[in-house]
Amino acid sequence: MAGHEIIKKPLFTVDSVLFTVHEDTLKVLMVKRAQQPFQGAWGLPGGFIDIDLDQNTDMTARRKLADKTGFTPNYLEQLQVISGPDRDPRGFSVTLAYFALVAHQSVASHIDSVEMACWIPVSKLKELTTAFDHRQIIELSRQRLKQKTLYSLLPVFCLPQKFTIGQLMAVIETIIEKPLQRKSLMRRIEASEMFEISNEKISSGGRLAQLYSLKLDANIVNFERNLSI
Amino acid sequence: MAGHEIIKKPLFTVDSVLFTVHEDTLKVLMVKRAQQPFQGAWGLPGGFIDIDLDQNTDMTARRKLADKTGFTPNYLEQLQVISGPDRDPRGFSVTLAYFALVAHQSVASHIDSVEMACWIPVSKLKELTTAFDHRQIIELSRQRLKQKTLYSLLPVFCLPQKFTIGQLMAVIETIIEKPLQRKSLMRRIEASEMFEISNEKISSGGRLAQLYSLKLDANIVNFERNLSI
DNA sequence: TAAATAGTGTCTCTAAGACAGTATGGA
DNA sequence: TCCATACTGTCTTAGAGACACTATTTA
Structure with a gap:
């Protein structure tokens, strides 16, 4: 209200939950993290918005997915924003999660050559070490996909x-x-x-x-x- | 990918579309902007996240609404994120829009004393000078409210x-x-x-x-x- | 007792579920 | 010819729409 206080800015990222169905199994694209935090854990593909490359956050999501898969998804929509002081050890963070769908065959060939991106069956997620609150985000996304499939x-x-x-x-x-x-x-x-x-x-x-x-x-x-x- | 490039950060704000129904009319809470940009135009109540005050973006939305109305809404949910390089003259901006409902009587008394916040009938919006893309956000929100009311x-x-x-x-x-x-x-x-x-x-x-x-x-x-x- | 609003009874209508029956390819 | 999978016909079911009917209040 008073005008010109300095307000510390939170970290803002865009992450995507990319689903496919293969061999009667719902799978999600996960990436092995090369850097801290959560180095070596599995996380959602995503990253920071680049205001020189991206016209909006949809473009950020698509660009980051293309980096990992070589393809753009068949369907992409916003899921929701998750935010809080403790979800990222680097400080207060805000993540815009997207929810996306693609045909398995579209990316299968490309993905096998990229060691660090992998289709994980959703039912196997609890056995893996996952980064941040990405497991909950995937669960939310799965519920949305299920609900939308009903109508x-x-x-x-x-x-x-x-x-x-x-x-x-x-x-x-x-x-x-x-x-x-x-x-x-x-x-x-x-x-x-x-x-x-x-x-x-x-x-x-x-x-x-x-x-x-x-x-x-x-x-x-x-x-x-x-x-x- | 390469590591430590400096990435320019976009402006991140939280705005709310607070609806009520009064005298058989759907109304939305608008605020007369005291500062640039769009000084003097009507805009949605909102502002920057304050990581010392807010545990998450929901709190930011509630806090900003409480500032204007003295009350917290009966219902609050995320609408969607809108982003782009041209929607704010200060540069690339990202807005998380919320969609909220309240009983008219809850805020009516308090609002009359606050000259700068006002219930505007949604049908009268096109006659007003509105800030940013707030008119489109309200329209989106209205559609969501209508859809949810059906089920x-x-x-x-x-x-x-x-x-x-x-x-x-x-x-x-x-x-x-x-x-x-x-x-x-x-x-x-x-x-x-x-x-x-x-x-x-x-x-x-x-x-x-x-x-x-x-x-x-x-x-x-x-x-x-x-x-x- | 008339007007107004609240609430009920019940028939129709629509689209999903169930499931038996037909069609057509491969072994 | 038999099996597997594709497709159709048609009855049932659940819940919304329509609308006439009853109930209870104030003027």
Whole structure:
């Protein structure tokens, strides 16, 4: 109020929780920390905003993810800001966490060559040494992904450009940890008008499966009802 | 990556969009700016985090709101971070916007004595000179409030501790800009188990109306379906 | 007793769940 | 021909919308 006090500035970082689903397992991209603090522990990919390179924080998140994976995610949204005096030993810190999705195959090849970035199954996280409060941030993010999956088709962003209903169903079931009626999914796909029926079908052990793809101009649709818990 | 470059830090602020409903109108708390930039324009209450006073950004939002209104809001949640090089003439800035609700009567008396804080009807905003991108932030916030009102009973936080179904119905109708069936609201109130039936009733021009209040331990319930748009 | 607001009973409507039945590929 | 997976038809179910009906207060 009084005008020109000096106010100490907190550290501000941008971190991303990048999910994918592979082999019926929800995985998150983690990076082995090369520096202090938490050197050697696993942490979320992220870093400081660079006001010469980034037009906004979304760009920071994308840039840092591209550094680690060579790709930009299929989907990116803000999760939330976490802040406090004790979460970073260097002092009061403010982290903007993002939540992102990508198809496993998009980054798999590139990632294997980068020793320090790794897909970790979410269920294995508790066995690892993780940096800061990143485990809680991932848990928050997982809840958000689950919730959104109940009223949208967000999990398509974990699949390649062309995909089958069966693949989408499997990814959704992995995320919500419940079985899903194929019929319910097909009704939503039709009602959303977000997808195109490709002229190809692929083999999958039985009758050929229709391939679908996101329309170019598609916006993600939110349904009026949740899938039942 | 390389280690110790000097990175210019962006300005980081916390602003709040505090809503209330009064006389069937959605209003937002605005403050006349005493200093540059945008001196004399209307802006959102907010300011810099003070790491000696605030345990986290929620506290910053509450503290700044208390400065203006003398009260802490009934409900507060993060909206989102907005950032960019051009939104503040002083340079690259990052703002964490909060979204908050309060009963009009809680702050009305105090506010009238503070010349510089004022409830502005959301519909009148375009006639005012507003600071930064605060008009867009308010619009975003309004959309979030509307959306949440479709699947929760959040608008109770715009009412006094004891309230009637009719009052809640009126507030909801103001927010969603649609009529609502009293029956639908009563079903939700019952199903949520969030409320207690008071032993008082109040007069309202006809039959006495039952007073309800939030249970002490009540968590806000999210319903499986939206009210219909 | 009329007007006004509170509250109930009950039918319709919509979209999800369940599940049996059909279709079509590969071994 | 059998099995596996893809897809469809259709009944059930849960909860919102509509709206007429009853209840209780003040003027």
